[in-house]
Amino acid sequence: MRDVAIVGVGIHKWGELWNMSLRDMFALAGSRAIEDAGIDHIDSMYIGCMSSGLFTAQEHLASLLADYLGVLPAPAARVESACASGGLAFRMGWMEVASGLSDIVLVGGVEKMTDVNGDEATFALSTAADTEYEGYQGATFPALYALMARAHIDKYGTTLEQMSQVAVKSHSNGALNPDAQYPFPVTLEQVMKSTLVAEPLRLLHCSPITDGAAAVILVPADIAKAKFKKRPLVVVTGAGHATDTIALHSRKDLTWMNSTEIAAKKAYQMANIGPKDIDFAEVHDCFSIAEIIVTESLGFFEAGQGGPAAEKGITARDGAKPINTSGGLKSKGHPVGATGVAQIIEVVRQLWGEAGTRQLNNVRRGLTQNMGGTGGSALVHILEKRG
Amino acid sequence: MKIRSPRYAREIPQRYRCEAVKAETGEIFFPPRVVYPKGVKVAPHTLAQTGKVLSYTILNVAPMEYSDLTPYALGVIELDDGARITAQIVDIDTAEIKTGMPVKIEFRKLRTEGDEGLLCYGYKVVPMR
Structure with a gap:
């Protein structure tokens, strides 16, 4: 190869x-x-x-x-x-x-x-779930991620403030991305008082x-x-790809992304590194809870620690593990088929030193994680600057 | 969206009668499949009709066919035989729903589909009182 x-x-x-x-x-x-x-x-x-x-x-x-x-x-x-x-x-x-x-x-x-x-778009997106056994019952994507959020809250004590902080952080990054759909900051209060879409998820917990x-x-x-x-x-040094059940209810653990964990392990193995060696990442924050679960499944944080990590600023641009410097799906926007490619672009620009006012210092290795549906498929790529 | 009746009819055994299969190991497959993991033998099984709410949400935005129902509750239900389904939680004030709450399956109308107005039925769950 x-x-x-x-x-x-x-x-x-x-x-x-x-x-x-x-x-x-x-x-x-x-x-x-x-x-x-x-x-x-x-x-x-x-x-x-x-x-x-x-x-x-x-x-x-x-x-x-x-x-x-x-x-x-x-x-x-x-x-x-x-x-x-x-x-x-x-x-x-x-x-x-x-x-x-x-x-x-x-x-x-x-x-x-x-x-x-909007209704038709909600329907089109819902076909990424099990049409006959989830969509038929009235499930939507916000609803399926809300089910994961509730389970994460029950199991780990994750708070709405922590989930909301993910969105605040993404918008603070997206405000510096001229290509973003919503390039402006939002406050914690704005997120927590936005319209309820699927309890406990509010509008500003959802990508647009x-x-x-x-x-x-x-x-x-x-x-x-x-x-x-x-x-x-900038070279691709790791690539991983995995699948999981299409229906959320078929998973043993509603708070974990098995396909992401397996895709990441394959990518880490190929690159001969571990999660600690990743300087920054673009991950699939289709909903704020997704970023929390994904950063845990990637091995960046222990299970249950994704929320506290966001709250402490570890995933912020000036934190130890910057996540979604582009603004993520939340602020940059989520044209579903384009998202995985745009994640690559953000990592490449950061490694080239061409990320403008959101440029990270001294980064050599970035990761992208892109997933389908509620995690029924996942792709992880690791990009490294050489020389 | 146009739905044709053959697609609906194929799912009737599962939706009306909760027909599943159970492996010797105890694992339940719902709906039944064409192939199973190697060496796994399965026998017909009807899903347990009672269970508990594993997680739930209340939807304020819904796909076309369910727009009239909002707000409505949807849950992942763990049935007493270990099988899990996604189903609406009805006949209860949504503010009273809690995880762990015991529920039972009932046969209900879910929606009408397509230009022909096909009436679609299936399972929902209600609280056990």
Whole structure:
């Protein structure tokens, strides 16, 4: 297997983009990544997208997006693993370059979510759960994460203040990210008094509905060293991928993400490091409780200590383990298929030293964790700066 | 969204009659599957009709078919035979719901689906008094 480097990134301002279509957003992010890398062609392309059919009545994205990005007849494939579709696309691109099959691969993610109303979007997202045995009973994603939150509160004494502090922290980071959907701070009081969505989760514990796309360019590390010298070399040193039951009720422990734990162990093993060696991470905070559970399942904190860690500021930008410096899904936005790719972009920018006013000091190693549904699938990647 | 009746009819044994299967090890599979872990032998089993609330939430925002019901309670229910299901908790003031609360399964209407207005039934749970 060859080492794989990231040599270009492309993203745009996310939000409710009434004037932009799915193809417009993808072409914008994709062309920015191509321009950023300074390349004149790509060998192939992977696209992460969860549900363009339900959101925009459009399938066959491989053809559509290769056409509108202007890369025909390059091979392209759209991959889906619910909210982890972007992370999965990255894994596919990494595998193709690592295997030697291609030298320049574009990995993109996209979701156009505001062409339907809120009820329809809630429904489309609910298809990432068990449609027949959760969705049929009236479950929504806020509800399923609320069930996890209640269980975490009961088992560990996690508090609403701790969960709310996760959102406060994410917004404080997102306020420094010009591409974020909601680039402004929120107070603990605002979070704790926001509208109840699914008790105990309130609106500001939930990631928003977002239109957006993101893209990165992958090449072998040897080629990156020889031809892409303008920036520090950033290489994928660990990759892990795992699945779990689609239905939350089938899990033995409602307060743990088994797929994340296993994907992380695989990635740590490949990189030959442990959770303590990770300087910072972008994790899947689709709901505040998710960030708490995920930081525990990744091994950053003991089970039950994710809430206190957030409350003590350990996960803040100036803390010992900064989490979601981009603003996370909460503040940056969560166009589901694009999220996993945007996480990679934030880690790469931090390692390049191009993260602007939210730049971390002296970071060499970052991790991304992207998951589908209530954790039925998870992808973890570790990126390291070389030299 | 359009739902076709064959898809609904396939789930009737589970939704109306709580038909599951039980392995010799005691593990319950609900719904029954086409394949099981190697060496596991299963026999027909009807889910226990009583259990307790493992976790719950009250939804103020719902998918299309359930919009009329908000606010409603949804829980993960652990039945007395160890099986777990997701179900609405009804016939109770939502403020009175607690984890660990004993409940029992009842056959109820869940929603109407599609342009044809297909009536959909299944299980919900109610408090045991």
